[in-house]
Amino acid sequence: xxxxxxxxxxxxxxxxxxxxxxxxxxxxxxxxxxxxxxxxxxxxxxxxxxxxxxxxxxxxxxxxxxxxxxxxxxxxxxxxxxxxxxxxxxxxxxxxxxxxxxxxxxxxxxxxxxxxxxxxxxxxxxxxxxxxxxxxxxxxxxxxxxxxxxxxxxxxxxxxxxxxxxxxxxxxxxxxxxxxxxxxxxxxxxxxxxxxxxxxxxxxxxxxxxxxxxxxx
Amino acid sequence: xxxxxxxxxxxxxxxxxxxxxxxxxxxxxxxxxxxxxxxxxxxxxxxxxxxxxxxxxxxxxxxxxxxxxxxxxxxxxxxxxxxxxxxxxxxxxxxxxxxxxxxxxxxxxxxxxxxxxxxxxxxxxxxxxxxxxxxxxxxxxxxxxxxxxxxxxxxxxxxxxxxxxxxxxxxxxxxxxxxxxxxxxxxxxxxxxxxxxxxxxxxxxxxxxxxxxxxxxxxxxxxxxxxxxxxxxxxxxxxxxxxxxxxxxxxxxxxxxxxxxxxxxxxxxxxxxxxxxxxxxxx
Numbered sequence: 001x002x003x004x005x006x007x008x009x010x011x012x013x014x015x016x017x018x019x020x021x022x023x024x025x026x027x028x029x030x031x032x033x034x035x036x037x038x039x040x041x042x043x044x045x046x047x048x049x050x051x052x053x054x055x056x057x058x059x060x061x062x063x064x065x066x067x068x069x070x071x072x073x074x075x076x077x078x079x080x081x082x083x084x085x086x087x088x089x090x091x092x093x094x095x096x097x098x099x100x101x102x103x104x105x106x107x108x109x110x111x112x113x114x115x116x117x118x119x120x121x122x123x124x125x126x127x128x129x130x131x132x133x134x135x136x137x138x139x140x141x142x143x144x145x146x147x148x149x150x151x152x153x154x155x156x157x158x159x160x161x162x163x164x165x166x167x168x169x170x171x172x173x174x175x176x177x178x179x180x181x182x183x184x185x186x187x188x189x190x191x192x193x194x195x196x197x198x199x200x201x202x203x204x205x206x207x208x209x210x211x212x213x214x215x216x217x
Numbered sequence: 218x219x220x221x222x223x224x225x226x227x228x229x230x231x232x233x234x235x236x237x238x239x240x241x242x243x244x245x246x247x248x249x250x251x252x253x254x255x256x257x258x259x260x261x262x263x264x265x266x267x268x269x270x271x272x273x274x275x276x277x278x279x280x281x282x283x284x285x286x287x288x289x290x291x292x293x294x295x296x297x298x299x300x301x302x303x304x305x306x307x308x309x310x311x312x313x314x315x316x317x318x319x320x321x322x323x324x325x326x327x328x329x330x331x332x333x334x335x336x337x338x339x340x341x342x343x344x345x346x347x348x349x350x351x352x353x354x355x356x357x358x359x360x361x362x363x364x365x366x367x368x369x370x371x372x373x374x375x376x377x378x379x380x381x382x383x384x385x386x387x388x389x390x391x392x393x394x395x396x397x398x399x400x401x402x403x404x405x406x407x408x409x410x411x412x413x414x415x416x417x418x419x420x421x422x423x424x425x426x427x428x429x430x431x432x433x434x435x436x437x438x439x440x441x442x443x444x445x446x447x448x449x450x451x452x453x454x455x456x457x458x459x460x461x462x463x464x465x466x467x468x469x470x471x472x473x474x475x476x477x478x479x480x481x482x483x484x485x486x487x488x489x490x491x492x493x494x495x496x497x498x499x500x
Contacts, residue, residue, distance in 0.1 A: 003316030010308040011301060057301050065298035069263045069365075071288035071316050216266040217298075 004072060004080040008054045012088070015053070022046050026099065034109060036100035037118045040093060044126045047092030051085035052133065056142040065217040074212040078138070082205050085130050093119070093126070120190050124197035131197070131204035132156070139211045218243075218276065218363050218396040224261055225270035233257050233420040234271075239363070241394040244385075246411035246428075248400065248491060254420040255400040256296065259367045262398075263293060276362060289317050292356030296368035299352050302341025306334055309355065317359035325358040332380065346377040353381050357388045364388070364397040370406055378403070382410055404487035408432065414487065416494055424494050426468075435485030436470035437493070439463075444480050455497025466493035 012019070026043050033039065058064055068074065097119040104110030110118075136148040219239040226233040233254045239245045249255050260266045262273055264280050273280040276290055300309055306329055313320045329336070332350040340348065353369050364385070370378045389395055401407055407414060408428060416424035426435075440448060441462035450456075452469035466485070467473060473482055483489075 003312050003314075006315045007301075007304070007308070007312045010311065011303060014303050057303060061302060062298045063301055065260065065265055066293070066295050066300065067298075068265055069288075069291070069293040069295065071285045073285060076285070217260070 001072075001076055001080055001083075003070070004077065005084060008051070008080070008084050011054055011057050012050050015050075023095075026096065030099045030103050034107070036104060036110060036115055037122060039103075040096040040100055040119050040122050041126065043096035044089050044093040044122065045129065047089035048085050048126070048130050048133070050088045051081055052137050054084065055081065055137050059141050062217070064215075068217055074215075075209050078205060078208045078212055081134060081138070082130075082201070082208070085134065089126060089130065093123070117186065117190075121193070124190075124193040127194070127197035127201050129153075131201040135204055135208045135211055138208050218394075219262070219398060220274040221258070221262065221271065222273075223271040224258065224268055224273060226257055226261055226266065226268055231257075231420060233261070235417065235420065235422055236271075237415050237422060237425070239396050239398050241396055242389075243412045244389060244397040244399065244410055246399055246401065246407040246414040247417060248404070248407060248414055248487065249417035250491075250495070253417045255417060256367055257420075258417065259295070259365060259398075259400070262365060263291075289319065289359065290362040292359065292361035292364040292366075294352045294356050294364075294366040294369045296371050299348065300340055300355070303339060305339055306336045306351065309340075309351070313355065313359065319360045321358055321360065325354060328354050328358070328384065345372040346374065349373055350377070350381065353384060357384060360392075362395055364395075364399070366397060366399040368400055368402065370401055370403060378406060382406060385410060404491070408487050416491060418495055424490070430468075431485060431487065431490060434470050435466065435468050435490055436473065437483040437485060437489055438465040438467060438473055438477075439481040439483065440465065444477075448477065448480075450500050453500045455493045456500055457493065457497045464493070464497075466490065466497060 022043070026039060029039050029042070058067055068077070097116070100110075100119060101112055101115045104115045105112065132152055136152060140148050218241050219237075221235055221237050224233065224235045231252070231254070235254065235258050237245070237247070247255050247258065257266065261268045262275070262280065264283065275283065276287065278287055300312075304312075310322060310325060313325070314322060329351075332347070332354065334343075334347055334351055334354070340351065343351065349369060349372065353366070356364055356366065356369075366385075369385075370381055373381065385397060385399075389397065397410075399407070399411065411428050413425065413427045414431065415422050438448070438453075439461065445456075445463040445465075448465070449472075450465075452467045452472055453465045454468060455466040457464045466489075470482065470485070473480065
């Protein structure tokens with residue numbers, strides 16, 4: 001595990017130009033865009049992107065065959081990829097949250113509590129995104145994986161629309177349910193959302209292990 | 218060290234059924250044409266592909282039960298795969314240090330210098346020879362018990378090949394019970410390095426012999442039609458019709474030297490044995 005993390009960190013350092021550019025763009029965004037949720041989501045997603053790009057690096061030139069001849073297991077590989085994604089996404093989230101808090105204070109648009117609340121509400125969305133994208137990336141690899149993941153996000157969106165339509169035709173009061181959720185304690189709602197997203201992430205990890213165990217190199 | 222019993226793997230137009238055994242302290246060669254099943258065998262041994270049947274036992278353990286710790290006792294070179302080309306040698310050292318408890322950094326650095334491997338150049342910018350040297354160095358730098366080397370000398374010039382073979386000999390001399398399974402297209406590499414040779418053809422092992430025996434007892438008999446008719450064929454393994462008459466492969470050179478002094482007898486080489494075993498007809 002330590003060796004794999006070492007490899008991925010070193011591969012990430014090789015992309016330092018990309019990293020600097022992203023940090024630069026974020027600072028510019030922070031100066032121009034007042035929507036802090038966009039800044040935090042954007043930078044956290046970029047953090048996740050690093051783990052996706054390391055999967056592409058691993059696959060390049062049939063590198064996986066050699067990688068899995070080293071003292072690692074397929075399960076260990078999956079755990080490392082999720083861990084690396086959370087580490088990078090988490091670091092970027094902290095960095096972006098700090099920028100958001102500072103910007104909110106300087107502009108006097110958001111209180112620290114408001115900025116933190118927005119930052120915490122983004123966590124479950126980001127975790128769900130990671131939970132969806134990673135298995136696709138591991139199953140289909142680089143380009144195909146990204147296309148499949150985008151398609152999956154589209155499917156989820158269509159399913160939600162479908163559910164909304166069906167509940168409407170069946171006269172189920174979905175908006176009433178949503179209103180009830182809105183009236184719930186925000187903190188409780190946030191904690192519940194994070195708990196659900198962690199559950200989905202664990203399920204996603206399990207699916208990824210199955211995918212990797214079936215793979216041949 | 219390694220025991221393979223009827224390892225089976227079937228693809229659309231290829232079927233592997235391979236059995237072989239590597240003794241402690243031995244260097245065993247696996248030879249065969251392109252597509253004969255060498256790489257499939259290596260990948261199945263390493264668990265990179267799932268076998269359809271058979272049993273692989275490495276260092277006394279079934280491959281299915283092989284743990285991370287067990288894998289630390291293997292050194293592997295794959296012909297078509299290695300570390301990411303975006304890493305450099307310093308990165309590789311750092312990764313190996315974290316992967317292998319027994320990684321010998323001092324040895325690695327010394328050998329890297331000897332092989333002329335630059336520390337801060339990306340692997341993708343290395344020459345073929347440098348890449349091959351790095352692969353072998355990676356395999357031999359953590360005191361492995363068994364090396365599994367698939368075409369480690371492919372694409373190398375004579376000098377580079379010699380350097381690598383020398384490194385492998387030194388690896389074997391360090392500890393008595395170390396073993397190597399190696400495949401190569403270059404028969405001279407195998408003749409000088411291996412204790413015994415397996416030949417694989419169309420996914421099956423068709424030949425196994427000690428290298429010393431192969432080089433001393435195997436021979437090609439070049440005979441015309443009448444000599445062929447009179448020849449005692451009990452020790453002829455394969456024969457092939459050629460322009461001048463017949464070419465016969467035997468594993469009893471001395472018998473024919475003693476009893477048929479009038480016929481042309483040529484010393485057997487790995488290349489000739491391979492050719493005859495594949496193209497010749499069984500007597």
